[in-house]
Each structure stands twice: as C-alpha cells, then as structure tokens.
Amino acid sequence: MRTILIQLDTDAQPSTFDRVVAVDSDVDELFSYGGISPENVTPLVHGAMFTRGPADLKSTAIFVGGSDVAAGEALFEHVQKTFFGPVRVSIMMDSNGSNTTAAAAVLAAGKHLDLSTSTALILGGTGPVGQRAGQILARLGATVRLASRSLEKAAGVCDAVKSKVADANVSPAETTSDAAFAAATDGVDLVIACGAAGVQLLSTEQRKQIASLKVAIDLNAVPPAGIEGIGVMDKAVEQDGVFCYGAIGVGGTKMKIHRAAVQKLFTANDLVLDTDAIYEIGLSL
Amino acid sequence: MRTILIQLDTDAQPSTFDRVVAVDSDVDELFSYGGISPENVTPLVHGAMFTRGPADLKSTAIFVGGSDVAAGEALFEHVQKTFFGPVRVSIMMDSNGSNTTAAAAVLAAGKHLDLSTSTALILGGTGPVGQRAGQILARLGATVRLASRSLEKAAGVCDAVKSKVADANVSPAETTSDAAFAAATDGVDLVIACGAAGVQLLSTEQRKQIASLKVAIDLNAVPPAGIEGIGVMDKAVEQDGVFCYGAIGVGGTKMKIHRAAVQKLFTANDLVLDTDAIYEIGLSL
Amino acid sequence: MRTILIQLDTDAQPSTFDRVVAVDSDVDELFSYGGISPENVTPLVHGAMFTRGPADLKSTAIFVGGSDVAAGEALFEHVQKTFFGPVRVSIMMDSNGSNTTAAAAVLAAGKHLDLSTSTALILGGTGPVGQRAGQILARLGATVRLASRSLEKAAGVCDAVKSKVADANVSPAETTSDAAFAAATDGVDLVIACGAAGVQLLSTEQRKQIASLKVAIDLNAVPPAGIEGIGVMDKAVEQDGVFCYGAIGVGGTKMKIHRAAVQKLFTANDLVLDTDAIYEIGLSL
Numbered sequence: 001m002r003t004i005l006i007q008l009d010t011d012a013q014p015s016t017f018d019r020v021v022a023v024d025s026d027v028d029e030l031f032s033y034g035g036i037s038p039e040n041v042t043p044l045v046h047g048a049m050f051t052r053g054p055a056d057l058k059s060t061a062i063f064v065g066g067s068d069v070a071a072g073e074a075l076f077e078h079v080q081k082t083f084f085g086p087v088r089v090s091i092m093m094d095s096n097g098s099n100t101t102a103a104a105a106v107l108a109a110g111k112h113l114d115l116s117t118s119t120a121l122i123l124g125g126t127g128p129v130g131q132r133a134g135q136i137l138a139r140l141g142a143t144v145r146l147a148s149r150s151l152e153k154a155a156g157v158c159d160a161v162k163s164k165v166a167d168a169n170v171s172p173a174e175t176t177s178d179a180a181f182a183a184a185t186d187g188v189d190l191v192i193a194c195g196a197a198g199v200q201l202l203s204t205e206q207r208k209q210i211a212s213l214k215v216a217i218d219l220n221a222v223p224p225a226g227i228e229g230i231g232v233m234d235k236a237v238e239q240d241g242v243f244c245y246g247a248i249g250v251g252g253t254k255m256k257i258h259r260a261a262v263q264k265l266f267t268a269n270d271l272v273l274d275t276d277a278i279y280e281i282g283l284s285l
Numbered sequence: 286m287r288t289i290l291i292q293l294d295t296d297a298q299p300s301t302f303d304r305v306v307a308v309d310s311d312v313d314e315l316f317s318y319g320g321i322s323p324e325n326v327t328p329l330v331h332g333a334m335f336t337r338g339p340a341d342l343k344s345t346a347i348f349v350g351g352s353d354v355a356a357g358e359a360l361f362e363h364v365q366k367t368f369f370g371p372v373r374v375s376i377m378m379d380s381n382g383s384n385t386t387a388a389a390a391v392l393a394a395g396k397h398l399d400l401s402t403s404t405a406l407i408l409g410g411t412g413p414v415g416q417r418a419g420q421i422l423a424r425l426g427a428t429v430r431l432a433s434r435s436l437e438k439a440a441g442v443c444d445a446v447k448s449k450v451a452d453a454n455v456s457p458a459e460t461t462s463d464a465a466f467a468a469a470t471d472g473v474d475l476v477i478a479c480g481a482a483g484v485q486l487l488s489t490e491q492r493k494q495i496a497s498l499k500v501a502i503d504l505n506a507v508p509p510a511g512i513e514g515i516g517v518m519d520k521a522v523e524q525d526g527v528f529c530y531g532a533i534g535v536g537g538t539k540m541k542i543h544r545a546a547v548q549k550l551f552t553a554n555d556l557v558l559d560t561d562a563i564y565e566i567g568l569s570l
Numbered sequence: 571m572r573t574i575l576i577q578l579d580t581d582a583q584p585s586t587f588d589r590v591v592a593v594d595s596d597v598d599e600l601f602s603y604g605g606i607s608p609e610n611v612t613p614l615v616h617g618a619m620f621t622r623g624p625a626d627l628k629s630t631a632i633f634v635g636g637s638d639v640a641a642g643e644a645l646f647e648h649v650q651k652t653f654f655g656p657v658r659v660s661i662m663m664d665s666n667g668s669n670t671t672a673a674a675a676v677l678a679a680g681k682h683l684d685l686s687t688s689t690a691l692i693l694g695g696t697g698p699v700g701q702r703a704g705q706i707l708a709r710l711g712a713t714v715r716l717a718s719r720s721l722e723k724a725a726g727v728c729d730a731v732k733s734k735v736a737d738a739n740v741s742p743a744e745t746t747s748d749a750a751f752a753a754a755t756d757g758v759d760l761v762i763a764c765g766a767a768g769v770q771l772l773s774t775e776q777r778k779q780i781a782s783l784k785v786a787i788d789l790n791a792v793p794p795a796g797i798e799g800i801g802v803m804d805k806a807v808e809q810d811g812v813f814c815y816g817a818i819g820v821g822g823t824k825m826k827i828h829r830a831a832v833q834k835l836f837t838a839n840d841l842v843l844d845t846d847a848i849y850e851i852g853l854s855l
Binding site: 286287289291313314316318321325328329330331332333335336337345 | 581582583585586587588589590591593594600602637825
C-alpha cells in the first residue's frame with residue numbers, strides 16, 4: 001500500500017518547501033492543495049477517511065501548513081473535528097515551520113542545559129515560534145519568561161500556554177527599560193530570540209550583562225541578527241562562555257525533525273502531531 | 286512507459302477520494318486538476334493527445350469526476366469531442382461515484398435475481414445514481430419503474446434512459462398514494478433506494494406489503510435509512526425473506542469496480558467508460 | 571535522492587503537455603503550479619533553494635512554461651534574480667514550446683546546410699519561435715533576415731537578437747511587394763515559417779522564385795500550411811530540389827530535445843537552459 005500525504009496549505013499555492021521535505025521523507029504520493037480553509041476542507045478529509053480499510057488507514061495522512069500560523073491552527077482544529085471515532089488518519093501541523101523550529105531550538109538548548117531547572121527568556125515570545133518554544137520548555141519544567149513589546153499581549157500568550165500545560169511556570173516580560181531588562185534576565189541561562197526578521201532584540205552589551213547566560217539562540221535568518229554577534233550558521237559556537245546558535249545552525253535539526261515527523265505519521269492512523277509530540281519526535285532522534 | 290491518469294474535476298479542489306483510489310489502482314502518475322469545465326479543458330486534452338506516440342497513447346488516460354454529475358457529463362462529452370480520429374486517450378466518467386455506485390447496486394441484486402426477467406422499482410429514480418441503475422437494468426432486460434415525487438420528472442428520465450437503451454422497458458412511477466404505491470410495487474422483486482441523504486423513502490410496513498420483493502438495496506449512508514430497517518453495513522442480510530443491502534454493504538464492490546475501471550483504462554487508447562461499460566467491468570470481477 | 575521538477579506555469583492550469591514530457595524524461599517527482607507570475611513565485615523558489623544541501627541541490631530544478639511566452643520570459647528572469655550566490659537550482663524556459671521548437675527547426679536545417687555560411691529568411695520572424703530561431707542561426711554565423719508585416723517590429727526584434735548575440739548578422743525584412751520579396755529572398759537557402767496558425771506566408775509560386783532555396787520548414791500545424799505545399803508530416807521530403815519539413819516532421823526532434831533538456835537539468839544546480847543552451851543540447855543528441 002503506497003503512503004499518501006495530503007498537504008493542506010492555507011496559502012494560495014502549496015509550499016514547495018513542505019513538498020520537498022515530504023519527498024525527502026520518502027512519502028510515496030503527495031496530494032498538494034492550496035487555498036484550504038475550514039470552509040472547503042471537509043470533502044478532502046472525507047476522501048482520506050473513506051477510501052482505505054481500517055488496517056490501511058495508517059498509510060494515508062494529513063499535513064497542515066502555510067505561512068499563516070493562526071489560519072493553520074484553525075484548519076488543524078477543523079480537520080480533527082471532521083474525523084469520527086476510529087475513522088481517522090494521522091495529522092501533523094507545521095505552519096511556517098513553527099513546530100519544527102521551536103522543537104529544534106529547545107533541543108539545541110537541551111544539549112547544554114538541564115531544561116527542567118532552566119530559566120528561559122524568549123524574546124519575540126508572542127509569535128508562533130516563541131509561544132511554541134515556551135510551551136515545550138514549560139512542559140519540561142523550565143521557568144519561562146515570554147517577552148514582548150506589549151506586556152498585555154505577552155500575558156495573553158502565557159494564558160494560552162497555561163491552557164495547554166496546566167502547571168506551566170510561565171510569565172510575561174518586557175525589556176524596554178533597564179529595570180525591566182534586569183528583572184526579565186535575572187537568573188536566565190537560556191535566551192531564544194524569535195522576533196520578526198530584521199529586528200535586533202538583544203545587543204552584545206545587553207547579552208554580556210546576563211551573567212547567568214549559558215545558551216543564546218537566534219532564529220532570525222535575515223540580517224541584522226536578532227541577537228547581535230550571533231552568525232546565522234553558528235552551531236554551539238562559544239562566545240564568552242555562552243553557546244550560540246543561529247537560524248541555519250538550528251536548521252539541520254529542524255529538517256531532521258520535520259522528516260521524522262512525516263515518517264511517524266504513517267505508523268498509526270490516529271496520531272496528532274502538534275507542538276509537544278513533534279518535540280518528542282526530535283528528542284528521540 | 287509510466288501510466289498517467291489525468292483527473293479532471295469539476296469542483297474547485299480535485300477529489301481526494303478519486304485520488305486515493307487512483308493510487309490504489311496502481312496508476313504511476315496522477316495529474317489532478319480542479320475547477321475544470323468545457324471552457325478550459327481543451328488544452329489539457331491536447332496535451333494528453335500530442336505527447337506520446339500511437340503505440341504509447343494507451344498509457345495516458347482521463348478521469349472525469351466531481352460532486353456535480355451534470356457538470357461532469359458536460360465535461361465528459363466535451364473531452365470526447367476534442368479527440369480526433371485515432372488520436373485519443375481512454376476516458377472514464379464517475380462524477381460523485383454515480384457510475385460505480387449504480388453498477389455495484391445492480392451487481393448486488395444480480396447475485397439473487399435473474400435481472401433479465403426482474404421487475405425493479407427505483408426510488409429517488411431521477412437522481413444520477415437512480416437513472417444509471419435504471420439504465421443498466423433496462424439494458425439487461427429488466428422491467429424498470431423509476432419513481433419520483435414528480436411523475437413529469439420521472440418521465441423525462443425514462444426518456445433519457447430510452448435514448449441510451451433503445452428497447453428499454455422503463456416507465457415513470459410515483460408512490461405518494463396507496464393506489465399509486467400498489468401499482469408501482471406490483472410484481473416488484475427488487476427495490477433500490479437512491480434518494481437524497483436523510484429522506485426515508487420506504488417504511489418497514491410498506492416493504493412488507495410488497496409480497497414479491499426479494500432484494501432491497503438502500504444507497505443512503507446517512508441516517509435515517511432510505512429503506513427503514515436496513516443497516517448501512519448490511520450485505521445480503523435476510524429480513525423476512527428479503528436480501529438487504531446498505532450503502533457500505535455495497536461500498537466494497539463499488540471500490541473494486543472503481544479500481545478495475547481505472548486499470549482497464551490503460552489497456553487501450555480508445556475506451557469510453559461510462560455507465561454500461563463500468564457495469565460490464567464489475568460483472569467481470 | 572529523488573529528482574524533483576517544479577513546473578511554474580503562467581497559465582491558470584499547468585500544461586499537461588509539459589507534465590507528460592516531464593514524466594517521460596524520468597523526473598521522479600513533479601510539482602505543478604498554475605497561475606504563476608513574478609508576484610507570487612518567490613516563496614516557491616525559496617522552497618527549492620532552502621530544502622536540500624549543496625550537494626543535493628542539483629536534484630531539484632525549475633521549469634518555466636505556459637502559453638504566453640512574454641509572461642514566461644518575465645517569470646524566468648524573476649526566478650533567476652531570486653537565487654543568491656551558489657544557493658540556486660537549475661532552470662529551463664520553454665513557454666509554448668518556443669525554445670525546443672526553434673532548436674528543432676534549426677537542427678533540421680543543419681542536416682542539409684552549413685549554417686555558418688547560410689542565408690536564412692524567417693517568416694513570422696517577430697514571434698517567439700521566429701526570434702529564437704533567428705538568435706540560434708545568428709550565433710552559428712548565418713545571415714538572418716527576420717520578416718514581418720511591420721518592418722519596425724522586425725527591427726525591434728533584430729535589436730533584441732543583437733543584444734544576445736553581439737556580432738549577429740541579422741536584419742529586418744518584409745515581403746509585401748515584389749521588390750521587397752526579391753530583396754528579402756535574394757541568396758536565401760533556408761526559409762522557416764513561424765507565423766500565426768492558419769496564415770499562408772509563402773505560396774508555391776513564390777517558393778519556386780527563390781532559386782537558391784535548399785531547405786523550407788513550416789512550423790504551422792493547422793491548415794492552411796504557412797508554406798504552401800508542405801505537408802504537416804513532411805520530414806526532409808524533397809520538392810523541386812528543396813528539402814521540406816512540416817510541424818510534425820520537426821516534432822519528433824522537438825520532443826527529444828525537450829526530454830534531453832529536462833534530464834540535463836539534474837546534472838548540476840546552476841544551469842540556465844534558455845534558447846542557445848537548449849539548441850546545444852539538441853546538437854549533442
């Protein structure tokens with residue numbers, strides 16, 4: 001039975017990035033759809049549910065992607081509601097690479113730190129990658145500070161994380177004043193920068209002020225760097241006793257996680273590969 | 286030479302159902318198009334005609350599908366007009382599963398009845414499946430009554446069947462009054478319910494009134510059943526001496542016919558697989 | 571590593587013609603996109619660039635096609651600008667078959683003539699095929715006359731050819747008056763007709779007036795012939811000492827060039843297969 005991955009993309013044109021990775025994950029057949037939303041997805045999901053017998057349903061799976069993470073989340077939710085009982089196929093969500101990138105960043109940090117006792121500051125923490133990295137870290141037991149220019153927005157994202165991780169130790173932060181910066185970085189051993197492309201979130205001087213810092217990860221691939229002084233290719237490069245990672249330095253692990261997650265989809269017909277499950281897959285590599 | 290199936294779907298997004306079945310029919314390459322109509326199909330057909338030599342043309346074929354059967358029929362017609370002479374590829378029409386479902390229902394009935402001497406009542410007989418089941422039965426020599434709430438509409442569909450089967454013994458029927466019901470069911474050994482989802486067309490009491498009844502087939506998969514008391518999974522389940530079939534009970538045969546028809550497309554370059562040809566394929570399984 | 575061809579088509583529906591040829595060129599995976607323009611192509615190119623490592627980038631390639639050659643040229647240009655440095659994939663342009671057709675026509679002529687000393691008249695010379703045939707011939711050293719109903723338009727196309735072939739011996743021509751016809755055909759040993767479908771550009775009588783003529787090629791597949799008396803299947807058919815080729819007579823070579831060019835894409839990650847490169851591929855067959 002050939003494996004079939006149904007790529008449901010919320011963008012008008014289905015991502016070539018996700019298609020190439022699907023091919024490189026040894027998917028036999030890839031059905032790629034663009035412009036997909038909760039409004040038009042139902043018959044596509046029914047076609048996945050009603051074509052193969054119970055024993056073969058695990059050879060069909062669904063991937064939700066696209067550049068708009070919020071749209072992807074709504075689609076992911078809707079697809080799961082369309083299933084009924086055991087008549088379902090496995091499904092993965094990775095809009096804009098949000099889950100695989102967050103998982104790769106946390107995995108990189110975990111090579112140097114005991115994340116269950118770590119204190120992490122996530123800059124640009126209200127975006128899709130920041131929220132997901134925070135969620136994974138909180139589930140591992142870390143103390144997480146989600147920083148944003150808007151404390152109110154950060155508080156909202158903290159609530160979202162708590163709704164997924166009941167005992168999450170996560171709080172909003174901001175770094176605009178010296179006092180706020182000092183409070184946000186107090187005792188921090190991990191900084192992850194997940195901001196918008198082209199915005200510097202931490203200067204070299206600021207980084208050096210964080211005496212407890214051990215790992216700094218910048219997920220911005222477009223200059224200037226989100227963390228000044230980190231090169232996009234950096235991979236565990238030591239600077240002043242801090243292990244530094246750039247976007248491409250983390251990218252190899254991200255790609256491995258992406259491929260492993262796609263392969264995992266075809267091992268059962270009822271997997272739901274979202275943030276935490278994708279991190280677990282990364283951990284097992 | 287790899288086999289290529291060109292899926293022309295009249296819906297905006299090409300059906301995943303038809304795609305999965307194509308893969309499971311061992312098609313090597315599937316080109317899937319959505320939003321296809323007679324207005325935009327011509328270059329797609331030309332590309333099928335003018336790319337492979339005469340000996341290899343049978344490795345390319347066209348499948349017409351989509352949820353709108355009338356639109357599929359118009360497209361199917363237009364594609365055939367686009368061919369000229371021997372420069373053509375084989376083509377199959379199965380919009381909304383209409384042909385494979387009708388064929389599977391008649392095949393089920395044929396396991397219990399000599400259809401050449403059968404008298405069949407088709408409830409919801411003016412829809413695409415009802416009309417097709419009627420056509421197949423008429424060609425086999427059965428006496429066919431196509432029932433509808435509108436006798437006029439039923440008469441029109443009877444004319445359509447006669448235009449395809451010259452000596453068809455087919456007549457319109459309606460079942461709203463007791464007298465009409467008695468006339469429509471007189472001597473009937475086969476009832477097939479092809480109505481819209483969620484409409485009961487025959488109560489258990491009515492079914493029991495048809496003393497001659499031997500086979501009852503309900504093609505409705507969504508509760509309530511079109512024929513009261515038939516379960517969606519029923520497959521030759523006997524009730525009061527009547528063999529009963531539900532939609533999923535017929536579904537396995539439907540899928541086999543669909544796959545066999547797709548495979549048959551690649552045995553020659555001039556096949557036209559519409560209602561009767563698809564029934565013949567089912568018969569040969 | 572499976573080979574992936576990303577087909578970027580400027581038409582709403584990606585060409586089945588180009589898809590079948592890609593399959594017959596042994597491409598492993600074909601990603602087909604319709605409705606592509608410089609405005610929406612960038613993320614599709616990025617997905618090709620950023621998914622495979624440097625050593626594997628040659629297994630991904632891009633094909634630009636569609637019926638509108640000018641739109642294809644703009645898209646081809648934009649895709650190349652999207653690459654940076656060595657992070658690129660090979661790319662081929664063949665909108666409306668323009669490059670492969672022009673290459674096949676010149677190859678046919680080259681079987682009978684020394685093209686470096688030939689004098690060629692291209693009728694309908696301002697269209698995409700005419701311009702490309704002129705460019706190839708000019709690069710080979712031939713004297714080229716591009717004929718059009720509008721001398722001004724022909725002069726513009728000559729300038730375009732010169733911008734690609736610095737020392738091109740190419741000049742505009744027109745054939746509406748007897749004097750102009752005599753000048754345009756003086757010493758001509760090759761005529762290629764590349765006009766719009768259904769327009770006769772050279773009568774039999776006119777052809778016989780060109781005493782020096784050795785090869786006549788008509789690329790029009792729809793009657794009436796662009797060159798009166800040439801059959802669409804003609805392939806080196808001799809008429810009055812002139813070797814004649816029709817559209818289908820040239821078509822076999824065109825298909826071979828198309829397939830060979832697609833295969834060539836996967837031998838390196840930095841190939842740009844436009845007019846001249848595609849002719850070179852044809853020459854090597």
